Amino acid sequence: MTGTEVCVIIAARNAARTIPVAIASALRELEVAEVVVVDDASTDDTASVARAADDGSGRLSVMHLDINRGPSFARNAAIAGSRSPFISILDADDFFLEGRFRKLFARADWDFAADNIMLIRDDVAGDMTKIVAPRFSADPEFLDFERFIEGNISRRRVQRGELGFLKPVISRAFLDRHGLRYDEGLRLGEDYELYARAVAQGARFKVIRSCGYGAIVRPDSLSGRHKTQDLKRLADADLSLLEIDSLPEGSKAALRKHERHVRDKYRLRKFLDVKAERGLASAAAYALASQSNLIPIVRGVAADKLEALFRHAGLASKPQQTPPFRVLMTGTRTAREP
Known part of the structure; x- marks a missing residue:
C-alpha cells in the first residue's frame, strides 16, 4: 500500500437509478483502492446494479443487509470490512469530481480533509461527466471546534450550508486511535456527530474551497425525510x-x-x-x-x-427556489486551479 490509498464507502438504499454514476466516479480516481457498497435492505435491485458497475479492477465489493439499519450501521460495517488507511464517504446519489483526491492529498498535514461541495439540482444534472465546477482557490484552512459547531446552525430563509454536510477523507488511524465510529443510534446528523467528536479529540480538520464533491439535490432525498x-x-x-x-x-x-x-x-x-x-x-x-x-x-x-x-399581501418574497447550481462554501475564484 502507498499510504494514500482510499476506501470509498457507499451506503445505499433503493439507489439503483443513481449508484452506477457514484461507483464510476470513485473507480475513476487513482487513489481509490477499495469501493465498498453496503446495500441497506433495498427493495429494488440496488445490489445487482452496483455489481454490474464493476470495472474489472477488483476494487469493488458489495455487502447486503437483510434489515434496514441506517447509514451509520452500514458505514461502520464497511469500515470493519475494509483495510485502506483512508476512508471517504460517498452518498449513493452523489459523485466525485475528477482529481478530487489529488488535491486533498497534496499535503499530509491532516486527520480529516474536506473539499467544497457543488450542489446540483436533480432536474438539471444531466451528464455528470460534463459538469464543470467553479474554480476556487485550494488554499487550506483548519476548522476548530467552535467554528465547526457554529457552522452547523441553520438559519431561516437562508440556503442550507451546514459544515456537517462536508464529506471529508478520514484517517483510519485517527479513528482507531480514539475508538471512533459512526453513532448507530443516529439517522440524522451522524456525520456532524462524528466530526464534532473527532475535532474535540484533537483531529486536524482541513478544508479547501475548491470543489471535489458533487451532491445531487432532490426533493425526495432520504436526508430530507427525517423523522x-x-x-x-x-x-x-x-x-x-x-x-x-x-x-x-x-x-x-x-x-x-x-x-x-x-x-x-x-x-x-x-x-x-x-x-x-x-x-x-x-x-x-x-x-x-x-x-x-x-x-x-x-x-x-x-x-x-x-x-x-x-x-x-405581497409584502414578502416567495420562498427561494433551489438554484440549479450552488456551492456549500463560498470561495475566492482563481483563473486556474493549482
Missing part, C-alpha cells in the same frame, strides 16, 4: 458531547447553542405531530407543559403564519 424523533436523538447527541471533560467553556457554549437550536426544532415538529394525530387540544397541552416547549413553538408557528400572511 421527528431523529431531531431529539441529535439534540441528545450534543448533550453526550458536552460530557467530554477536555472541552473548554467556549466550545461547550457553542454546543449548548446547537443543542437548543435542534431541540427547539424538535419541539415544534412534535407539536405539529401531536396536532395532526390527536388534535389541537392535545397539541396545546404539549405546548403548555413547559416554557421550554412553549417558546419555540409560539415562535415557530408565529413566524410561519406571519410569513404566509406577508406573502399573501
